[in-house]
Amino acid sequence: MMLFEELGLSLNLIDGLKKEGITEPTDIQEKVIPLALENKDIIGQSQTGSGKTLAYLLPIFQRIQADKREMQAIILAPTHELVMQIDSVIKSLSENSGAAVTSAAIIGDVNIKRQVEKLREKPHIIVGSTGRIFELIKMKKISAHTIKTIVIDEGDRLLDDKNIAVVKDIIKTTLRDRQLMIFSATIDEKVLNTAKDLMKIPEVIKVEEKLQVNPNISHMYIACEQRDKMEILRKLIAAEKPKKAIVFINKGIETEITTSKLQYHHIKAYGIYGSAEKEERKKAMEDFRNGKLQILVASDIAARGIDVKDVTHIINLDLPVEAKDYLHRVGRTGRADQKGKAVSIVTDKETTAVRKYEKSFGIEIKEKVLFNGKLVDK
Numbered sequence: 001m002m003l004f005e006e007l008g009l010s011l012n013l014i015d016g017l018k019k020e021g022i023t024e025p026t027d028i029q030e031k032v033i034p035l036a037l038e039n040k041d042i043i044g045q046s047q048t049g050s051g052k053t054l055a056y057l058l059p060i061f062q063r064i065q066a067d068k069r070e071m072q073a074i075i076l077a078p079t080h081e082l083v084m085q086i087d088s089v090i091k092s093l094s095e096n097s098g099a100a101v102t103s104a105a106i107i108g109d110v111n112i113k114r115q116v117e118k119l120r121e122k123p124h125i126i127v128g129s130t131g132r133i134f135e136l137i138k139m140k141k142i143s144a145h146t147i148k149t150i151v152i153d154e155g156d157r158l159l160d161d162k163n164i165a166v167v168k169d170i171i172k173t174t175l176r177d178r179q180l181m182i183f184s185a186t187i188d189e190k191v192l193n194t195a196k197d198l199m200k201i202p203e204v205i206k207v208e209e210k211l212q213v214n215p216n217i218s219h220m221y222i223a224c225e226q227r228d229k230m231e232i233l234r235k236l237i238a239a240e241k242p243k244k245a246i247v248f249i250n251k252g253i254e255t256e257i258t259t260s261k262l263q264y265h266h267i268k269a270y271g272i273y274g275s276a277e278k279e280e281r282k283k284a285m286e287d288f289r290n291g292k293l294q295i296l297v298a299s300d301i302a303a304r305g306i307d308v309k310d311v312t313h314i315i316n317l318d319l320p321v322e323a324k325d326y327l328h329r330v331g332r333t334g335r336a337d338q339k340g341k342a343v344s345i346v347t348d349k350e351t352t353a354v355r356k357y358e359k360s361f362g363i364e365i366k367e368k369v370l371f372n373g374k375l376v377d378k
Contacts, residue, residue: 074174
């Protein structure tokens with residue numbers, strides 16, 4: 001296993017990582033960091049939770065001239081949650097490493113005047129959504145000519161037909177010798193070709209997915225009729241009293257309905273869905289992080305970019321469409337040597353998928369029932 005020292009990172013950054021309990025680079029970090037430090041354009045693909053954010057942030061930190069009051073990097077992300085998540089990683093790294101690197105989170109649908117105020121401070125790194133960032137560049141509030149690096153996070157979404165035009169507009173405003181890095185968990189041929197068209201001889205890095213099962217997670221399922229799933233979810237929450245739980249459903253449209261039903265029974269729940277106000281979503285995520293909210297309801301797409309410590313339970317109200325997504329979901333609990341529980345609420349028909357997971361991932365998923373207000377073995 002390589003060490004961060006061998007990748008050419010400065011000691012203050014390495015010490016900052018140690019304070020977070022990070023001592024060894026992940027595969028994507030090992031491959032990206034040396035190339036990024038050489039100012040190469042990079043297309044990087046690796047699974048969710050593999051450390052992509054630090055793979056691009058660490059070289060950016062090392063190359064930023066912190067003594068200069070100028071904007072030096074832009075990071076584009078598709079969701080409000082991911083923007084806030086990246087910004088919080090920047091702020092932690094800055095504090096822990098003692099690097100005087102500053103940042104600002106810029107998202108749409110919120111007061112632009114406050115954002116303009118933030119930008120007067122000339123933050124070194126700007127993280128934000130494409131539309132609002134381009135708007136502020138046009139207003140000359142973001143000085144594109146000083147930008148040395150642009151990162152496109154979740155490139156599969158930001159380079160799709162809906163977003164590509166604005167992304168190109170932003171890139172065009174910067175100088176030709178700037179560095180461009182694109183990262184995503186999935187990169188198909190179309191995204192790859194689009195990315196290559198934007199870049200100067202990019203390095204393409206693909207890290208194969210290692211489906212590792214965290215031994216700290218207990219897997220279980222409860223079988224019931226489809227119409228009883230909501231009732232079982234409510235009783236499960238009452239029995240387990242989770243400190244922090246994420247309830248996964250497949251269709252974003254069901255998020256609001258599921259959340260309303262839980263709130264009706266006085267459960268502190270919040271659903272992440274597209275029509276929710278940005279400020280409301282930001283507050284909900286903060287409340288979930290600090291334990292004021294007990295349950296977060298989300299689809300796989302909405303949950304992208306959510307990385308919260310101390311999640312005690314993952315509950316699958318719907319089983320994921322792809323088997324590997326089961327591991328992605330449950331991997332959000334049982335972190336940092338803590339124990340976690342993954343509970344799937346399934347119909348009799350869906351138990352065949354449960355057996356498939358057991359076989360594919362070499363895990364035991366125990367059948368449980370709710371009895372006298374407790375979750376017990378069947």
